[in-house]
Amino acid sequence: GDSVTQMEGPVTLSEEAFLTINCTYTATGYPSLFWYVQYPGEGLQLLLKATKADDKGSNKGFEATYRKETTSFHLEKGSVQVSDSAVYFCALSDQGNAGKSTFGDGTTLTVKP
């Protein structure tokens, strides 16, 4: 079945540091890939997505590129802020199948001033 493996945390960075959170996936079809973010006490919210190979999703300075050859979707940001402190989830969804998604275990990011 489908699976998502993401970088274990927690990750602690200083403000303005470069961020990479690794994500690799296994899927039988041609999935859409997502990064979700969860702030304390809230539900997950979509951060960015990519629907086909070589697509780059971007939002709020975060980027991730759909790499089919390496089955990866790594999240990057050039300069993190304290407000980026949150839990980040990588996920995939195969077309059809009632839109079900498979989520990674989440990576906790803490940014210190």
Place this chain on the structure above:
Amino acid sequence: DAGITQSPRHKVTETGTPVTLRCHQTENHRYMYWYRQDPGHGLRLIHYSYGVKDTDKGEVSDGYSVSRSKTEDFLLTLESATSSQTSVYFCATGGVQGSYEQYFGPGTRLTVT
């Protein structure tokens, strides 16, 4: 924001009692999902619905049942609550045509004593 609300937001109950959590959406999304989130386990799918009165089991469905009598409401029932069901429960919706992202509610924190 998909207009998803969950009620109650917090609940403490005793072992052996039935508990019902409600998810309400205002976006007319076709699919609805119930997840539980526990430390070290990420998000796990309990049950999902692909239409009114159409539901199916997820990966951790034992001890839970669901009902969806209208598009906007999806109920999760713990038939006889146990301490292992202490968790944060999230409802999500999806099925916007051509897209596979999910939209999450704010969560319900359930404690079973």
